Amino acid sequence: MKILEANQIQKSYGNKINKQEVLRGVSLSIEKGEFVSIMGASGSGKTTLLNVLSSIDKVSNGTIKIEGSEITGMREKQLAQFRKNKLGFIFQDYNLLDTLTVKENILLPLSITKTPRKEAESRFTRIANELGIYEIKDKYPNEISGGQKQRTSAARAFIHEPSIIFADEPTGALDSKSASDLLNKLSSLNETLAATILMVTHDPLAASYCSRVIFIKDGQIYTQLNKGEQDRQHFFQDIMKTQGILSGVQYEH
Amino acid sequence: MNINQLIFRNLLKNIKHYYLYVFALIFSVCLYFAFVTLQYDPSMDAVEGTIKGGAAIRVTSILLIVIVAIFLFYANAIFIKRRSKEIGLFQLIGMTKDRIFWILGVENFILYFGALFLGTFVGFSFSKLIILVLFKITGVKGIAKLHFSTEALVQTILVFAVIYIFIMLMNYVFIKRQTILNLFRVTSSAESRVKNMSVFEIIIGIIGLTGIGLGYYVSSKLFDGDFQTMTELFGAMAFILGAVILGTYLFYKGSVSFLFNLVRKSKNGYLNINEVLSLSSIMFKMKSNSLLLTIITTVSALAIALLSLSYISYYSAEKNAETSIPANFSFGTSEEARLFTDQLTKDKIAYDETKIDVVIADINIGKILEADFNNLNFDPNMTTLAVVSENSIKGVDLEADETLFTNYDGALKKFMPMKNTGNVTLETKDESIPLRLIGLDDVPVVSYKYTAGGMPTMIVDDIVYDKLSTNKNDKLQLASSTYFGVDINKSAEIDKANDIYHDLKLEEQDFSLSRLDMATTNKANMGLTMFIVGFLGLTFLITSGCILYFKQMDEGEEEKHNYTILRKLGYTKGDLLRGIQGKQLFSFGIPLAIGLAHSYFAVQSGWFFFGTAWTPMLTVMVVYTLLYSIFGLLSVLYYKKVINSAL
Numbered sequence: 081m082k083i084l085e086a087n088q089i090q091k092s093y094g095n096k097i098n099k100q101e102v103l104r105g106v107s108l109s110i111e112k113g114e115f116v117s118i119m120g121a122s123g124s125g126k127t128t129l130l131n132v133l134s135s136i137d138k139v140s141n142g143t144i145k146i147e148g149s150e151i152t153g154m155r156e157k158q159l160a161q162f163r164k165n166k167l168g169f170i171f172q173d174y175n176l177l178d179t180l181t182v183k184e185n186i187l188l189p190l191s192i193t194k195t196p197r198k199e200a201e202s203r204f205t206r207i208a209n210e211l212g213i214y215e216i217k218d219k220y221p222n223e224i225s226g227g228q229k230q231r232t233s234a235a236r237a238f239i240h241e242p243s244i245i246f247a248d249e250p251t252g253a254l255d256s257k258s259a260s261d262l263l264n265k266l267s268s269l270n271e272t273l274a275a276t277i278l279m280v281t282h283d284p285l286a287a288s289y290c291s292r293v294i295f296i297k298d299g300q301i302y303t304q305l306n307k308g309e310q311d312r313q314h315f316f317q318d319i320m321k322t323q324g325i326l327s328g329v330q331y332e333h
Numbered sequence: 334m335n336i337n338q339l340i341f342r343n344l345l346k347n348i349k350h351y352y353l354y355v356f357a358l359i360f361s362v363c364l365y366f367a368f369v370t371l372q373y374d375p376s377m378d379a380v381e382g383t384i385k386g387g388a389a390i391r392v393t394s395i396l397l398i399v400i401v402a403i404f405l406f407y408a409n410a411i412f413i414k415r416r417s418k419e420i421g422l423f424q425l426i427g428m429t430k431d432r433i434f435w436i437l438g439v440e441n442f443i444l445y446f447g448a449l450f451l452g453t454f455v456g457f458s459f460s461k462l463i464i465l466v467l468f469k470i471t472g473v474k475g476i477a478k479l480h481f482s483t484e485a486l487v488q489t490i491l492v493f494a495v496i497y498i499f500i501m502l503m504n505y506v507f508i509k510r511q512t513i514l515n516l517f518r519v520t521s522s523a524e525s526r527v528k529n530m531s532v533f534e535i536i537i538g539i540i541g542l543t544g545i546g547l548g549y550y551v552s553s554k555l556f557d558g559d560f561q562t563m564t565e566l567f568g569a570m571a572f573i574l575g576a577v578i579l580g581t582y583l584f585y586k587g588s589v590s591f592l593f594n595l596v597r598k599s600k601n602g603y604l605n606i607n608e609v610l611s612l613s614s615i616m617f618k619m620k621s622n623s624l625l626l627t628i629i630t631t632v633s634a635l636a637i638a639l640l641s642l643s644y645i646s647y648y649s650a651e652k653n654a655e656t657s658i659p660a661n662f663s664f665g666t667s668e669e670a671r672l673f674t675d676q677l678t679k680d681k682i683a684y685d686e687t688k689i690d691v692v693i694a695d696i697n698i699g700k701i702l703e704a705d706f707n708n709l710n711f712d713p714n715m716t717t718l719a720v721v722s723e724n725s726i727k728g729v730d731l732e733a734d735e736t737l738f739t740n741y742d743g744a745l746k747k748f749m750p751m752k753n754t755g756n757v758t759l760e761t762k763d764e765s766i767p768l769r770l771i772g773l774d775d776v777p778v779v780s781y782k783y784t785a786g787g788m789p790t791m792i793v794d795d796i797v798y799d800k801l802s803t804n805k806n807d808k809l810q811l812a813s814s815t816y817f818g819v820d821i822n823k824s825a826e827i828d829k830a831n832d833i834y835h836d837l838k839l840e841e842q843d844f845s846l847s848r849l850d851m852a853t854t855n856k857a858n859m860g861l862t863m864f865i866v867g868f869l870g871l872t873f874l875i876t877s878g879c880i881l882y883f884k885q886m887d888e889g890e891e892e893k894h895n896y897t898i899l900r901k902l903g904y905t906k907g908d909l910l911r912g913i914q915g916k917q918l919f920s921f922g923i924p925l926a927i928g929l930a931h932s933y934f935a936v937q938s939g940w941f942f943f944g945t946a947w948t949p950m951l952t953v954m955v956v957y958t959l960l961y962s963i964f965g966l967l968s969v970l971y972y973k974k975v976i977n978s979a980l
Binding site: 136156160161162164175178180181183184188191192197 | 609
């Protein structure tokens with residue numbers, strides 16, 4: 081089943097005279113339960129693509145459908161409604177509210193959708209245990225480490241069981257240990273909950289945890305790689321190779 | 334772009350941003366100038382003649398400038414911090430610190446002196462209104478003229494120039510002290526770190542609440558007779574002040590977060606949007622502003638209380654005069670009374686004359702006092718009262734062993750309550766006459782000159798009175814032993830009679846009193862107090878409201894990224910705005926509620942002296958709340974802008 085379907089989306093900034101085209105007709109689709117990452121150099125438009133797909137930014141042209149409903153024509157209020165039910169977010173700089181405890185941060189999406197308290201509690205216990213942050217539930221964000229913050233952020237993205245989770249450089253600010261830790265958790269959540277994840281990253285190692293990698297160059301899809309049956313190590317090598325070609329450096333073997 | 338253009342653009346951008354600051358600046362210049370104009374105004378002599386208005390106005394203008402100066406310093410400190418990024422950027426592109434200081438100096442110069450110019454202009458026209466209000470309120474009959482006073486202008490410019498220099502000095506120190514890195518970091522380092530409540534904070538929170546509660550409790554007991562000596566009374570007052578002020582401080586420091594934390598704990602992590610925006614952020618923010626909020630609450634409570642009390646006395650001036658002087662005019666000798674009445678007859682003014690003989694005697698009232706006054710430097714067994722005969726008062730007929738107390742009122746009555754009935758003893762020079770008190774009456778009989786300011790007048794049977802007057806204690810007697818009261822029949826002619834009274838220079842006599850004069854003087858005094866407290870209070874309200882608003886602006890900017898997160902999570906602008914309204918209800922509502930509660934308890938203690946009246950207090954409180962809400966509303970509008978731009 082197709083969770084996300086983008087058709088020829090374009091995005092440009094600026095006015096008529098000084099126009100900056102960031103996305104030049106990107107089409108992609110994501111199946112339910114997929115763990116996809118978007119890779120590309122700085123300025124290739126990958127973050128813009130994520131913003132547009134996640135309804136935070138508006139497209140200039142093209143259509144985006146999430147679970148069959150088109151979001152490109154929606155109004156601000158409908159979009160908010162849509163975001164709270166269908167989408168989850170993980171960001172590079174965590175985006176936790178400093179004044180709320182870990183638990184309160186995680187429960188926020190459930191509070192918007194007015195999920196019953198009991199249900200919220202059981203979901204919280206489950207996800208927090210899964211991500212190993214149950215013990216720190218009453219701490220404030222500035223009392224915990226970056227890895228813990230990012231796992232909190234991940235828990236918040238998963239707790240309301242959204243149709244799709246958008247992750248923008250989730251490992252960008254983490255050390256390698258915390259990063260691989262988080263990625264392991266993400267891929268296990270992807271398997272156990274059958275959650276769909278779309279991740280933007282420029283780190284090939286992070287991308288190698290995914291089932292599919294889409295490469296973007298200058299606002300267009302350059303190519304994509306499927307992990308298929310191969311193991312992560314090989315997939316990582318493939319990604320490295322493709323990235324090398326992408327950035328114009330010839331891969332010597 | 335050269336430096337001048339830079340300055341100019343900065344200025345334009347800032348004015349749009351800080352319109353409220355510019356407004357407050359203009360407002361304070363305007364008010365100050367108006368007051369100084371008033372001080373130098375020749376028509377002030379009319380006020381000065383009767384009541385020392387000039388001195389009071391001068392003190393007011395000094396207080397005014399103190400409030401304004403503190404406000405400006407504070408606001409400047411907020412703004413320079415906000416602009417630290419900009420200053421860092423200037424430094425980064427290679428400007429020297431002196432250059433930056435120069436830019437800020439010119440910018441502030443234009444702002445200040447522009448406001449000074451506008452302020453004096455508005456203040457000049459405003460001064461007439463102020464004089465009109467003053468005249469109206471103090472009952473001075475005069476025509477308010479517009480006088481432009483050069484002295485006032487010079488003084489205003491001088492004072493604000495000094496403030497400007499100080500502010501530039503502050504900025505200079507600020508810029509000198511900063512490194513480029515610091516400047517970029519300043520906003521984040523200023524915020525206190527968010528962490529869990531410690532036991533210490535919980536204790537502070539509880540102490541704060543108990544402090545305020547205890548202060549209130551003692552203040553309501555203040556005049557119930559629990560504190561009898563003056564030392565005890567002053568001790569209690571000092572305790573109330575200390576407990577309430579310290580309690581308020583600790584309340585902001587700990588109690589708010591303590592209470593909010595309790596609420597949060599009960600939610601068990603499941604917060605709705607209102608709670609996210611209000612509970613969690615106020616918990617941490619109020620702590621860092623506790624000193625500021627304490628000052629704002631205490632001073633505004635003081636202003637409300639003073640204003641309510643002077644309002645009460647202003648409106649009870651006439652009633653007070655009536656209880657103090659039973660007739661329109663009163664005299665102590667028949668010559669004075671004759672002089673006056675002769676002139677009245679000549680001018681065809683109809684009048685009634687009352688003549689009452691008064692003997693001063695010691696009375697033992699120990700048994701009818703409700704409280705025990707052993708410690709007071711006053712002996713209830715030998716209380717000196719004015720005694721009159723039943724024949725002097727219409728409608729009173731007493732038995733030989735009966736007595737009636739009349740006109741016991743005001744503060745003294747609450748301070749030293751008496752029973753309605755009981756036994757008292759009248760001491761003549763060589764015998765004690767036991768009498769039965771049959772009641773307390775309200776009717777004033779003789780003027781306050783005879784009754785030691787507010788003690789009751791004792792009415793006795795004619796026989797007892799005769800016995801007393803032949804055997805009176807000469808040491809106690811006053812210069813006048815007879816009270817002459819003159820009542821003017823037509824109230825329209827009282828003014829005319831009062832002129833006669835003054836023409837005859839009767840006011841120079843010791844026992845001569847004019848009720849009209851007393852009421853006018855009281856009114857003028859209280860009116861001036863009301864006027865001064867009112868304007869000072871208004872200035873304080875506006876400046877403190879501005880400061881709270883600026884603080885909220887800062888908070889809004891700081892929390893902007895939170896709104897971004899929340900909107901990404903799917904909260905609509907409307908959701909956030911509702912949450913912000915809730916937050917502002919607390920941010921402005923808590924200091925307001927505390928201020929109102931403080932002033933209520935202060936006024937309540939004051940009722941003891943001034944008499945109970947709800948209307949003036951409620952009026953003042955409502956006006957205060959309304960003005961205060963304006964700032965709350967403005968801040969919500971500002972937040973709305975921030976929220977809109979958050980995604």
